[in-house]
Amino acid sequence: MTHDEILAQYGPREAMEYDVVVVGAGPAGLSTAIRLKQLAAQEGKEVSVVVLEKGSEPGAHILSGAIMDPRALTELLPDWREKGAPLNQPVTEDIFLFLSERGASRTPNFLLPSNFQNHGNYIVSLANVTRWLAQQAEGLGVEIFPGFPAAEVLYTQDGSGPGGLPAVRGVATANMGVGKDGQPTENFQLGMELHAKYTIFAEGSRGHLGKQLIRKFKLDAGRDPQSYSIGIKEVWEIDPARHQAGLALHSAGWPLNSTTYGGSWMYHMEGNQVSIGFVVGLDYANPYLSPFEEFQRFKTHPNIRWYFEGAKGAKRLGYGARALTVGGLLSLPKTVFPGGALVGDDAGYLNASRIKGSHAAIKTGMLAAEAAFEALQADRRHDELTTYPAAFEKSWLHAELHRARNFKQWFKKGLYTATVMTGIEQFVLRGKVPWTLHREKADHLYLKPAAQCKPIVYPKPDGKLTFDKLSSVFISNTNHAEDQPAHLTLRDPSVPVNTNLRVYAGPESRYCPAGVYEYVRDDSGGDRLQINAQNCVHCKTCDIKDPTQNIVWVVPEGGGGPNYTNM
Structure with missing residues (x-):
């Protein structure tokens, strides 16, 4: 049965009314909700706020490096230390390495641009910070519904939007208990509608509904095409003799070639644990490249392998992957539309030059909340929250992103040019740059046919330092109900074999980290694409990098996906 047929047979859906609905219980969404409740308490008003979260709990789908700049958190919750926020490990030392296959050169710290200096910042598990933010939100009276993915945007019936388009009036959650064949099972439950005067979308990078809103309201008109990267992360416990609490190590160069954007991090957390990860820009050209395998290969570099050796050895504790929106200020879409707004990485506020986005997520959530509260007090609904982008343009965050606006674009000219020019812009000119570089096309358009590229042969994993994808997915605690429609859908089932395999050598088997x-082979001896949706860690890479844009990621049943703990 189609969605409309299910509604016709089982509807109407139950509806709940709120002042504000927030989609996504990450740092941006929870900060939106917290700020709304703070403002209401200050004014002695009542504002009803609900947050929907597709993961099994807040933080379950949150993955980041992460070094956190506490500036925005301090604005939101000045007493975060007293309240027990899990920011316990300050950065004590920065190291930046340029790697060759066997060697490394360190950039002297006095030459590091400010964007690579982390004094005053904290090494955190952003998943744990998110759980703590959820506790603060609930303490203020915010309702949080985990395991309820927002699957559909609801619109008004009038033409109150620009060009006669309707306005957003809320969202509907996904139906539960639909079998693989699309038919309702005995456990079927119809989704629920949540109506709001304003709906704030905070789904993270390449948000399923955010993408639809950008297209419907043409929010990216006149902007540079958006750009993304994939970040792949592991958490390890290492020999205490090789652990340096507070060390933040970054690298560029090997194993990537000089024309492919990317680099690594290794952050020494509390308890002899390290967060190690690798970022690859999804505008890479060679379809034989596998970001997952590049990460595994990176760990074998002598300067990196050393940390995982030692008398007491090392143990891998966690694994995950997630897309990052890295286009920056020039790719930032219009963030408001009738009835709502985009915040955090759903819009693309991450600062790629600093490898940080949590402070931007918190700040934009606060700004959107302030605009929504002002509108609610004026008894408005479903209009554009224009004071939100206006406040952003006057904020310290806008100044920070403006300063870094050329960072990603320089890397299309190669690692060495990008390194020199980033140094000139950030170190010599202190961000006061008189020129602006623009991006020309979307990431998937950079992929070259396989016939024009050299295959990459990756070494087999040893099971000690390097691993395969399936054993990695296992420790991400990923789970999806087996009897449900695949949430990785194809616009045209013939395209994977006829185009992706024949022209691009099947890149989806390599860019997917899960x-x-x-x-x-099918029964007739031909090729077919098999989709193992139960492995999906919700990174969204397929939705971004598929060269034909034939793969469309939609939400699975609530609670499905990874269950990250200390990521």
């Missing part, structure tokens, strides 16, 4: 996509 082994979701594989080409197998």
Whole structure:
């Protein structure tokens, strides 16, 4: 049955009314909710706020490096230390390395641009910070519904939006208990509608509904095409003799070539644990490249491997992956539309030059909340919250992103040019740059046909330092109900074999960090694409990098996906 047929047979859906609905219980969404409740308490008003979260709990789908700049958190909750926020490990030392296959050169710290200096910042588990923010929100009276993915945007019936378009009036959650065949099972439950005067979308990078809103309201008109990267992360416990609490190590260069954007991090957390990860820009050209395998190969570099050796050895504790929106200020869409707004990485506020986005997520959530509260007090609804982007343009965050606006674009000219020019812009000119570089096309358009590229042969994993995808997905605690429609959908089922495999050598089997996509032989001896949706860690890379844009990521049943703990 189609969605409309299910509604016709089982509807109407139950509806709940709120002043503000927030989609996504990450740092941006929770900060929106907290700020709304703070403002209401200050004015002695009542504002009803609900936050929907597709993960099993707040933080379950949150993955980041992460070094956190506490500036925005301090604005939101000045007493965060007293309240027990899990920001316990300050950065004590910065190291930046340029790697060759066997060697490394360190940039002297006095030459590091300010964007690579982390004095005053904290090494955190952003998943744990998110859990703590959820506790603060609930303490203020925010309702949080975990395991309820927002699957559909609801619109008004009038033409109150620009060009006669309707306005957003809320969202509907996904139906539960639909079988693989699309038919309702005995456990079927119809989704619920949540109506609001304003709906704030905080889904993270490449948000399923945010993408639809950008397209419907043409929010990216006149902007540079958006750009993304994939970040792949592991958490390890290492020998205490090789652990340096507070060390923040970054690298560029090997194993990537000089024309492919990317780099690594290794952050020494509390308890002899390290967060190690690798970022690859999704505008890479060679379809044989595998970001997952590049990460595994990176760990074998002598300067990196050393940390995982030692008398007491090392143990891998966690794994995950997530897309990052890295286009910056020039790719930032219009963030408001009739009835709502985009905040955090759903819009693309991450500062790629600093490798940080949590402070931007918190700040934009606060700004959107202030605009929504002002509108509610004026008894408005479903209009554009124009004071939100206006406040952003006057904020310290806008100044920070403006200063870094050329960072990603320089890397299309190669690592060495980008390194020199970033140094000139950030170190010599202190961000006061008189020129602006623009991006020309979307990430998936950079992929070249396989015939024009050299295959990459990756070494087999040793099971001690390097691993395969399936054993990695296992420790991400990823789970999806087996009897449900695949949430990784194809616009045209013939395209994977006829185009992706024949022209691009099946890149989805390599860019996916979870082994979701594989080409197998069918009963007639031909090729077919098998989608192992149960492995999906919700990174959204397939939705971004598919060269034909034939793959569309939609929400699975609530609670499905990874269950990250200390990520």
